[in-house]
Amino acid sequence: MYTFKKEERLCNKKLIDELFHNGSSFLCYPFKASWLLVGDVQQVPAQILFSVSKRRYKRAVDRNLIKRRMREAYRLSKQQQLYEQLNAADKKIVLSVGYIGKEIAPYELIEKKMLKLLVQLSAELVK
RNA sequence: GCUGCAAAACGUUCUAUCGCUGCUUUGGCCUACGGCUAAAGCGGAGGAAAGUCCGGGCAACAUAGAGCAUCCUGCUUCCUAACGGGAAGGCGCCCGCAUCGGGCGACAGCAAGUGCCACAGAAAAUAAACCGCCUGCAAAGGUAAGGGUGAAAACGUGAGGUAAGAGCUCACGGCUUUUCCGGGCGAUCGGGAUCGCGGUAAACCUCAGGAGUUGAAAAACCAAAUAGGUCACGAAAGUGGGGCGGCUCGCUCCCUGCCUUGAGUAAUCAGGGCCGUCGUGAUGGGUAGGUUGUUUAAGCCUGUCAGCAAUGACAGGACCAGAUUAAUGAUAGAAAUUGCCAUUCGGCAAUACAGAACCCGGCUUACAGAUUUGCUGCUGAU
RNA sequence: GCUCCCGUAGUUCAAUGGAUAGAAUUAUGGUUUCCGGUACCAUCGAUAUGAGUUCGAAUCUCGUCGGGAGCA
Numbered sequence: 001m002y003t004f005k006k007e008e009r010l011c012n013k014k015l016i017d018e019l020f021h022n023g024s025s026f027l028c029y030p031f032k033a034s035w036l037l038v039g040d041v042q043q044v045p046a047q048i049l050f051s052v053s054k055r056r057y058k059r060a061v062d063r064n065l066i067k068r069r070m071r072e073a074y075r076l077s078k079q080q081q082l083y084e085q086l087n088a089a090d091k092k093i094v095l096s097v098g099y100i101g102k103e104i105a106p107y108e109l110i111e112k113k114m115l116k117l118l119v120q121l122s123a124e125l126v127k
Numbered sequence: 128g129c130u131g132c133a134a135a136a137c138g139u140u141c142u143a144u145c146g147c148u149g150c151u152u153u154g155g156c157c158u159a160c161g162g163c164u165a166a167a168g169c170g171g172a173g174g175a176a177a178g179u180c181c182g183g184g185c186a187a188c189a190u191a192g193a194g195c196a197u198c199c200u201g202c203u204u205c206c207u208a209a210c211g212g213g214a215a216g217g218c219g220c221c222c223g224c225a226u227c228g229g230g231c232g233a234c235a236g237c238a239a240g241u242g243c244c245a246c247a248g249a250a251a252a253u254a255a256a257c258c259g260c261c262u263g264c265a266a267a268g269g270u271a272a273g274g275g276u277g278a279a280a281a282c283g284u285g286a287g288g289u290a291a292g293a294g295c296u297c298a299c300g301g302c303u304u305u306u307c308c309g310g311g312c313g314a315u316c317g318g319g320a321u322c323g324c325g326g327u328a329a330a331c332c333u334c335a336g337g338a339g340u341u342g343a344a345a346a347a348c349c350a351a352a353u354a355g356g357u358c359a360c361g362a363a364a365g366u367g368g369g370g371c372g373g374c375u376c377g378c379u380c381c382c383u384g385c386c387u388u389g390a391g392u393a394a395u396c397a398g399g400g401c402c403g404u405c406g407u408g409a410u411g412g413g414u415a416g417g418u419u420g421u422u423u424a425a426g427c428c429u430g431u432c433a434g435c436a437a438u439g440a441c442a443g444g445a446c447c448a449g450a451u452u453a454a455u456g457a458u459a460g461a462a463a464u465u466g467c468c469a470u471u472c473g474g475c476a477a478u479a480c481a482g483a484a485c486c487c488g489g490c491u492u493a494c495a496g497a498u499u500u501g502c503u504g505c506u507g508a509u
Numbered sequence: 510g511c512u513c514c515c516g517u518a519g520u521u522c523a524a525u526g527g528a529u530a531g532a533a534u535u536a537u538g539g540u541u542u543c544c545g546g547u548a549c550c551a552u553c554g555a556u557a558u559g560a561g562u563u564c565g566a567a568u569c570u571c572g573u574c575g576g577g578a579g580c581a
Contacts, residue, residue, distance in 0.1 A: 002145060011452055049452060060177090060482055064456095072457045075146065107457070 004075040010047040010094055019094050026124065028117040030101030031070075035093050035121060045086040048074065048095045056102070066099050069107050073114040081118035091125065 010016060015038070023036035050070045052063040074097070086092065097117070105113075 004146070006147095009452075016452070051452085061480095064482065068456050072146080076457085111457095 002075055002079070004071065008044050008047060010049040010096065015047075015094055016049070016096075019096060023094075023096075024124070026120065028113065028120055030099060030105060031113060031117050032098045032100050033095065033117055033121060034098075035095045035124070038092055038094055045083050045091075046078070046093050046095055048097065050074075051096060051098045053098070053100070056100075057104075062104060066104060069105075069110045070097060070099065070114070073107070073111040077111070077115055077118060081115060082121065085122045085125065089125065093125075095121070 010019075019034055019036045023034040025032060025034040027033075050067045052066045054063070057063050057066070
């Protein structure tokens with residue numbers, strides 16, 4: 001339900017390369033999302049990775065904090081906003097969410113924007 | 128009591144819900160070595176995890192011995208696995224309340240050789256000679272006491288000496304080479320004799336000691352899939368394409384790929400060599416994945432003994448991070464500390480620096496707050 | 510994770526250890542022109558940072574900060 005296990009994370013190097021080369025992307029400030037439809041290889045509806053630029057945030061502590069907040073927001077909202085739509089449409093995707101904001105946002109803002117991003121992604125999927 | 132400096136040790140805590148990750152136990156499923164899954168229990172960032180500045184362990188490769196080159200280090204003794212680290216001491220410099228305390232020191236050698244010392248100044252290193260002093264009719268010679276300089280002027284002061292002068296000689300003093308006596312394991316200190324007197328080695332260099340190279344993306348192992356390499360066997364029957372002769376096969380022209388040599392800035396050109404179909408098996412290598420390496424360690428805590436100390440020996444105890452696109456989190460509530468407002472209840476805000484990645488020993492740098500000890504200063508009481 | 514290199518005016522580059530750190534360009538002001546441009550003249554503007562060695566440091570040495578490159 002609210003879990004976030006290893007299978008839901010995107011670890012395969014080839015898939016990541018393919019995602020960034022061929023995937024389609026959109027912007028939802030302060031996030032940048034890329035996604036790609038994949039075949040029937042994976043068991044869960046979506047695999048995701050989070051990224052924060054090292055150039056923008058020099059300290060490892062800051063990057064960890066942002067990634068943890070993003071991961072928590074995704075964990076709490078993915079089931080209702082993403083998995084049901086995907087299961088209904090019988091599609092599977094890989095997804096990457098990068099943080100492009102200039103400041104470290106508080107958790108409430110990240111949660112709100114993550115909801116908006118997932119709604120936007122569902123709309124893109126229908127097209 | 129306050130303030131400053133130094134050293135040591137610390138660097139938020141608790142509860143609930145939802146998660147991530149490692150281990151153990153129990154249950155369930157499977158192809159039962161093992162894998163998947165559910166529940167419970169026990170754990171889950173640091174003093175710097177940082178910078179990657181030193182030193183090691185560990186691993187692979189290399190390795191007769193010696194020399195040269197390159198790089199690093201440079202007072203002594205000790206500690207240590209080792210170190211450019213640490214402890215104790217010696218010497219020099221700086222500061223202070225000055226026989227004492229604190230801080231800093233790339234602290235071997237310019238008396239091996241070579242080089243450099245701007246501007247100013249007569250002169251910046253074989254001493255020379257512009258003014259000056261002395262001898263001399265002059266030519267010339269002697270001399271370095273005095274001369275605005277400069278970071279630095281041939282050791283400083285006084286006396287003797289002389290035509291005038293000069294470590295030329297003597298006394299005292301400073302630095303220094305060699306050596307003797309005494310103290311100390313030693314650096315070195317005290318005293319005597321002797322040689323010498325610009326600075327610079329974070330200038331080249333000399334001397335002494337040391338360094339094989341590369342770093343877990345090292346390295347070892349595992350079973351699969353895919354394409355190609357090599358070898359063996361087999362099939363087909365001449366095999367890139369066209370033409371000619373032809374049973375096999377042979378000849379000629381053109382195309383393409385790879386390797387190599389030469390010319391050219393390059394495109395390219397010329398010469399030489401090799402291969403061109405299919406299947407099976409073996410073999411070694413590469414890619415992606417997994418396991419090991421990998422967390423029990425030159426480690427931590429407590430005590431006793433040895434030592435001035437760094438540290439060592441012995442005894443006892445606890446052991447509990449281990450991710451790999453990379454966990455250690457989110458929310459809510461309470462507490463603690465600090466600051467501000469109020470000065471009774473309280474309210475608001477803040478809680479630093481920063482995130483393990485093979486492991487240790489150091490160094491350096493960042494840091495809110497707070498504890499202990501020592502010292503300096505100010506103030507109050509006796 | 511490991512290794513190496515570089516920081517000079519706003520910009521591009523110079524500068525044996527020797528002093529007002531130089532040149533081009535930019536900016537500002539002036540001369541010339543009816544005005545603008547060009548030209549000429551003048552001015553402003555910098556050694557990343559903190560120490561050390563030295564009489565003297567952009568240069569030599571060490572620490573810090575920032576930037577870049579390589580290893581796959």
